[in-house]
Amino acid sequence: MAPTYYSTSTRDHFVEPPSLLSRLISALPSGLPAQMHRVFESPTQSTTASRIPRSLRRWERSCLSLHPRRLLSLPHAFIAIWVVLLLWGERWVFRSSVQECKWENWESWPKDATPHHLVFLADPQLIDAHSYPGRPWPLDKFTIMHTDNYMKRSFISLQESLNPDTIFFLGDLFDGGREWKTAHGNTQDPSWANGLRPSGEQAFVETWGKRYGEDYWLHEYDRFGRIFFDFWMKGTSPGPWQRGRKIISTLPGNHDLGFGQQVKIPIRNRFETYFGEGNRVDVIGNHTFVSVDAVSLSAGGDAHGTKELTQPVEDFLANVRSLKRKAVVRELSIQAGQEKVLQHVHKAEDLDQVDFSHLPTLDPGPSGPELPTVLLTHVPLYRQPGTPCGPMREHWPPETPPKGQTTPVFPDHRNAISISRGYQYQNVLSEDDSVNLVSAIGNVKSVFSGDDHDYCEIVHPANKNSAREITVKSMSWAQGVRKPGFLLLSMWNPIDTSGQSLQSTAVTTMESHLCLLPDQISIFLRYLTLIVLTLLTLTIRAILVPLLSLVPFSSPPSSSSSSNTNDYPLLPTTKADLKREEPERRETRSSNSSTSSTSSNNIQNLNLAPRSSAARTRSVSPAKGYGLPASQVRFATPPLINTAGYNPRWDDDAATKKPPIFDFVGNGNGAGRKEAVPLKGVKLIWREAWTSIWRVAWVVICVYLWLAYYG
The missing domain is CATH 3.60.21.10 (Metallo-dependent phosphatases)
Known part of the structure; x- marks a missing residue:
C-alpha cells in the first residue's frame, strides 16, 4: 500500500507555485497507470521534489540557467567569436586561398580551347x-x-x-x-x-x-x-x-x-x-x-x-x-x-641464329x-x-637595380639559390x-x-x-x-x-x-591575440561585477526578476525568501495551542480532505504504518507540529536566529544544508572570472579538437 499524502489548511503552510519540472510533469498523459500518477502527480511541490530523481532536478536547474540574459552574456559572445575564428582558421581560409587560383582567373587560352x-x-x-x-x-x-x-x-x-x-x-x-x-x-x-x-x-x-x-x-x-x-x-x-x-x-x-x-x-x-x-x-x-x-x-x-x-x-x-x-x-x-600494340611472331629459333638488331x-x-x-x-x-x-x-x-638599369641585379645572392x-x-x-x-x-x-x-x-x-x-x-x-x-x-x-x-x-x-x-603562423598569432583579449576582457568584467552591481555570469538570474512574481523556487534561495516565511512561522506558534483540538479532529479526516491549491502540505511519517525504524524515516518536508504545540526544529532555529534549511534530498541522517551566503569581494571576482573563462575554454577546446580530429 502506497503512503498517503495529506493537505492541511493551517496558516503556516503555503503552496509554492509549480516549477518548470512540475509543469512538465503535469502535462503527462492522463492515461498513465494510477500508480504512475501517484508518483508524478503529487499534491505538492515538496513531495514531488522528494520523488523526482536527482538527475531530473539537475536538468531542471540547467534549463533554468538557459535564460536569455545568460545566453546573451559576454562569455557566450566570446564563444561565438571563437567558433567563427576556428572555422575560418581551420577550414574556410584554405578554401578561399585556393579559389583565388581558379584556372579561369589567369588562363589566356582561346574560348574554344580544352x-x-x-x-x-x-x-x-x-x-x-x-x-x-x-x-x-x-x-x-x-x-x-x-x-x-x-x-x-x-x-x-x-x-x-x-x-x-x-x-x-x-x-x-x-x-x-x-x-x-x-x-x-x-x-x-x-x-x-x-x-x-x-x-x-x-x-x-x-x-x-x-x-x-x-x-x-x-x-x-x-x-x-x-x-x-x-x-x-x-x-x-x-x-x-x-x-x-x-x-x-x-x-x-x-x-x-x-x-x-x-x-x-x-x-x-x-x-x-x-x-x-x-x-x-x-x-x-x-x-x-x-x-x-x-x-x-x-x-x-x-x-x-x-x-x-x-x-x-x-x-x-x-x-x-x-x-x-x-x-x-x-x-x-x-x-x-x-x-598500337607490339606483337612478336611466335616461332622457335636457335638462340645463336636470332638477329636481335631487327626485333619489332x-x-x-x-x-x-x-x-x-x-x-x-x-x-x-x-x-x-x-x-x-x-x-x-x-x-x-x-635587390633594387640602380637607376636606369632595366635588368635584374646580378649577382643577387640573397634572392638566389x-x-x-x-x-x-x-x-x-x-x-x-x-x-x-x-x-x-x-x-x-x-x-x-x-x-x-x-x-x-x-x-x-x-x-x-x-x-x-x-x-x-x-x-x-x-x-x-x-x-x-x-x-x-x-x-x-x-x-x-x-x-x-x-x-x-x-x-x-x-x-x-x-x-x-x-600563412599558418599568422593564423596562430590570431589565435594568440584572441586568447589574450578573451582572458583580459573576462577578468576585467569579473572585477566590475561587484563594483557596478552587474548580473554575475556564475549564477543564473534570480527568480525575483521574472515577470511572474509567483514563480518561487522549491527551496528559499535568498534572505528575502527566508524573511517571508519567518512571520508565518511565528504566527503559527502562537496559534498552535488554540488549534490543537481542531487539528486533532482534522487529522482524523485528512484522508477525505480535498487538496487545496492554497495549502502547504505535510506527509505523515510512515514508520507506524509500515513498521520502519525511526532512523530510516525521511521527510520530504519539515515534520508536523507535535502535540505540545511547537516544532522543535523551528524553535531551535529561532533561538539561534538562523532560518531553517531543510534537507529535501533525504540523506537519512537528518543533516541539513548550510545557508548559502552571497559571495562578496575577492571571492565573487574569483568565482566570476573562473566560471566565465572556463565556460569559454572548454567549448573552444572541444570545437578545436573536433576540427583537428576530422582534419
Whole structure:
C-alpha cells in the first residue's frame, strides 16, 4: 500500500507555485497507470521534489540557467567569436586561398580551347622522428598533427576547387625516409661516412636504428596515403576530352633516398616498390614529361660512387629518346582510336641464329613525331652563383637595380639559390650532370624542380637548351616558408594525327601560376591575440561585477526578476525568501495551542480532505504504518507540529536566529544544508572570472579538437 499524502489548511503552510519540472510533469498523459500518477502527480511541490530523481532536478536547474540574459552574456559572445575564428582558421581560409587560383582567373587560352590542367606538389616532407629529435613530446605531436592537417585541408580544397587532371609530386615525400632501415639489406652508413652527420643527429642514430625500421616506414607510407591518396577521388570527372585523371608520386628526393654516393640500394628498392620507378616517361596534355632520379644520378663520378647506384639512371638516359618516341606514337594511336600494340611472331629459333638488331619495335626512329619535352627533377639544375630567382621568391625579394638599369641585379645572392652542399643534400646538380641531362633527353623546353622549398624562376643558357626552370614551393608550412604553395600548369597543344602542332611554333603551349596557401603562423598569432583579449576582457568584467552591481555570469538570474512574481523556487534561495516565511512561522506558534483540538479532529479526516491549491502540505511519517525504524524515516518536508504545540526544529532555529534549511534530498541522517551566503569581494571576482573563462575554454577546446580530429 502506497503512503498517503495529506493537505492541511493551517496558516503556516503555503503552496509554492509549480516549477518548470512540475509543469512538465503535469502535462503527462492522463492515461498513465494510477500508480504512475501517484508518483508524478503529487499534491505538492515538496513531495514531488522528494520523488523526482536527482538527475531530473539537475536538468531542471540547467534549463533554468538557459535564460536569455545568460545566453546573451559576454562569455557566450566570446564563444561565438571563437567558433567563427576556428572555422575560418581551420577550414574556410584554405578554401578561399585556393579559389583565388581558379584556372579561369589567369588562363589566356582561346574560348574554344580544352587545356589539360596539371598541378605540381613539392616537398611535403611528412614530419617524423627524424625532423625534430630533441623536441618535447607534446610539441612534437602538435607539429605533426598540424602539418598533416594543413596539407590535407590544402589538398582537399585543391581537389574540390580546381579539379586538376594530373598531379605530379616532385620528391621529398618523407622527411626521414632515408633513415629507416629495411626488412632486407644493409642500410647502415658506410665507414667512410662516419662523422659526416650533423651533431644534432649523431646522438640519435643508434636509437633510430633500434626503434625505427620497416614497420615505421610502412606506417609513414600509410600516413602519406591518408593525406593524399584517400582524397584523390574528391575531384570530379576528367575534362570532356581527357581519358582519365592521374596522380604520380614516383620521383624520389634526397630525404626519401639520400643523396649521391650515400643513397642505399635497399632503401631505393623499397621506395620504388611502393611508388614506382623514379625514371619514367609520360605523355600528358600533348607534352612529354621525363622524370629523372637526380639524387642517384649525382653518385656518378664520385670517389665513393658505385656502378650499382648509377646504372639504372644511366641506362634510362641512354634510351630516353627512344622511350619518348614510343610514348608519343602510342599516344597518337590512342587519340586516333587505333592503339598500337607490339606483337612478336611466335616461332622457335636457335638462340645463336636470332638477329636481335631487327626485333619489332614501336619506335619510329629519329624522324618520328616529337612533342614539347618537360624535365622533372627533384634537385634544380646548375646555375651561376647569385642568379636571381625573381620577385615571387619569399625569402628575400630581388635587390633594387640602380637607376636606369632595366635588368635584374646580378649577382643577387640573397634572392638566389645558394650553390652549396652538405650531408645528404646538394642545392643544385653539378654543371656536368645538368648539361648531360638536358642533352641526353633532348628538346627540353621547361624544367620543374623542388628541394629548395621556395619559389625560383630562371632561364638557363644555351648549353641547357635555354630552358625555363621553375623551382616549386613546398606545400608544407614546416619547411621554412611562411606561405607555402603549389604550381598550376595549364597546357594546350592541339596536334594532328601525325603529331604536328596545329598552331604556330612561336605560340606557347604552357601557362603556369603560383598558388599560395594560408600563412599558418599568422593564423596562430590570431589565435594568440584572441586568447589574450578573451582572458583580459573576462577578468576585467569579473572585477566590475561587484563594483557596478552587474548580473554575475556564475549564477543564473534570480527568480525575483521574472515577470511572474509567483514563480518561487522549491527551496528559499535568498534572505528575502527566508524573511517571508519567518512571520508565518511565528504566527503559527502562537496559534498552535488554540488549534490543537481542531487539528486533532482534522487529522482524523485528512484522508477525505480535498487538496487545496492554497495549502502547504505535510506527509505523515510512515514508520507506524509500515513498521520502519525511526532512523530510516525521511521527510520530504519539515515534520508536523507535535502535540505540545511547537516544532522543535523551528524553535531551535529561532533561538539561534538562523532560518531553517531543510534537507529535501533525504540523506537519512537528518543533516541539513548550510545557508548559502552571497559571495562578496575577492571571492565573487574569483568565482566570476573562473566560471566565465572556463565556460569559454572548454567549448573552444572541444570545437578545436573536433576540427583537428576530422582534419
